[in-house]
Amino acid sequence: MTVHLIADSAADLPRSYFEENGIGFIPLRVSLSDKEFEDAVTIDADQIFEAMQNGETPKTSQASPQTIKNVFLQYAETGDPALYIAFSSGLSGTYQTAVMMANEVKEEFPDFDLRVIDSKCASLGYGLAVRHAADLCINGNTIQEIETSVKNFCEQLEHIFTVDDLTYLARGGRISKTSAFVGGLLNIKPLLQMEDGKLVPLEKIRGQKKLFKRIIELMKERGGDWGNQTVGISYAANEEKAIDMKNLIEDTFKPKEIIMHSIGSTIGSHAGPGTLAIFFLKK
Structure with a gap:
């Protein structure tokens, strides 16, 4: 039996990937200049980064309940099982809303096997989990096998982020404006990671x-089995820097594959242009 896969725009995968693999797409929302947009549908990351560089502060919100429900209903009518891998509940309320909408849909379609996973992942790390699930779907795995494997995959996934300009984190209240100013003067680059x-x-x-150098050290400390895994790199209006990082990772670890993609509007609205993130599996 076919298992349908659903994900949202915070996976930072190209829309073409969703379309080519028949993956249901749920867009998160971005507000800019008093207008609301759907991430990767009516606005793209380049527009967000340009606006931020011009001093604007975009705001983000979870996917609308009705949008989520409509996607679920689309698959309920097929009679096949479906699995929604959601953006981390620690960064968005979309997962909690999806659980509520799934319960509503199941009241109407009680035989519909719909499962919702909190990936606890973000950006292309989340995207790697979606790609992993898509491969399992293609291989004909059952929904239980896919759900179990994806949860294990997400638990093993490392996220290492750095931002180029602390000002954007200060605007979003992540750090003090004084820290951002001093950091800029001293050329300090913060490293961040995902925890729960x-x-x-x-x-x-x-x-x-x-x-x-430090990112490579962290990868050596935490990662392994490079020849059998895909490394993800996402970037924000700094593709050349991302390519430099890619070349360094290739020379050092020779992983099976490295994929690169721009950070999307949702995460980019908080991190800002100049952000670079690396994703890989733990030892």
């Missing part, structure tokens, strides 16, 4: 060379 679905500070590095 939330983005938390790891350490501060001065200068890009030391930053790249």
